[in-house]
Amino acid sequence: xxxxxxxxxxxxxxxxxxxxxxxxxxxxxxxxxxxxxxxxxxxxxxxxxxxxxxxxxxxxxxxxxxxxxxxxxxxxxxxxxxxxxxxxxxxxxxxxxxxxxxxxxxxxxxxxxxxxxxxxxxxxxxxxxxxxxxxxxxxxxxxxxxxxxxxxxxxxxxxxxxxxxxxxxxxxxxxxxxxxxxxxxxxxxxxxxxxxxxxxxxxxxxxxxxxxxxxxxxxxxxxxxxxxxxxxx
Numbered sequence: 001x002x003x004x005x006x007x008x009x010x011x012x013x014x015x016x017x018x019x020x021x022x023x024x025x026x027x028x029x030x031x032x033x034x035x036x037x038x039x040x041x042x043x044x045x046x047x048x049x050x051x052x053x054x055x056x057x058x059x060x061x062x063x064x065x066x067x068x069x070x071x072x073x074x075x076x077x078x079x080x081x082x083x084x085x086x087x088x089x090x091x092x093x094x095x096x097x098x099x100x101x102x103x104x105x106x107x108x109x110x111x112x113x114x115x116x117x118x119x120x121x122x123x124x125x126x127x128x129x130x131x132x133x134x135x136x137x138x139x140x141x142x143x144x145x146x147x148x149x150x151x152x153x154x155x156x157x158x159x160x161x162x163x164x165x166x167x168x169x170x171x172x173x174x175x176x177x178x179x180x181x182x183x184x185x186x187x188x189x190x191x192x193x194x195x196x197x198x199x200x201x202x203x204x205x206x207x208x209x210x211x212x213x214x215x216x217x218x219x220x221x222x223x224x225x226x227x228x229x230x231x232x233x
Contacts, residue, residue, distance in 0.1 A: 047081070051074070080121070080126070093116075101219070110136070161205060178194070
């Protein structure tokens with residue numbers, strides 16, 4: 001899948017705080033339901049899979065159909081696909097999640113907590129999923145404009161990606177050096193604007209680090225509210 005397709009949406013903290021102040025949080029069980037999963041992102045044979053939702057760890061604030069704000073502590077399992085199609089649960093991360101949506105913008109943030117290994121996962125190669133404690137991800141979308149930042153605690157790399165229908169621009173910084181490259185729609189390869197990284201290599205965006213969750217997009221059908229309003233006119 002292309003970077004543009006994966007890059008969806010940075011936390012609109014100011015907007016979320018402003019609107020959330022007008023409503024009281026409601027228990028998850030009374031605010032909505034989780035659509036069918038599974039919600040997972042994979043890198044080869046290793047996948048980050050959203051675990052069961054615990055209503056006690058999620059809260060909802062919103063005033064539909066104008067905005068919604070979901071916050072929760074969610075367990076994500078690291079699963080490894082082995083020979084013969086067997087899957088091993090290698091452990092789990094507790095990830096703090098916030099998903100905000102309004103008619104003007106949407107945003108998500110993810111903060112990786114500590115990894116809790118399982119007995120069955122000892123000795124397994126987890127690749128990039130093996131050391132994500134402290135990694136933070138923020139993404140936001142305004143119409144066709146998308147911005148994503150990733151602070152990868154394992155590698156020390158910081159990514160800043162801007163995506164529009166016309167181009168995708170990616171800046172990577174690490175150990176005091178950086179590189180920036182842009183790829184325009186229709187181009188088969190990116191164009192480097194500068195590169196001071198010590199090995200002068202192309203650093204791909206680790207988009208598999210972005211957890212999948214059911215509230216990262218719109219979690220309700222506006223027509224449920226707007227149709228009834230129109231019918232009453």
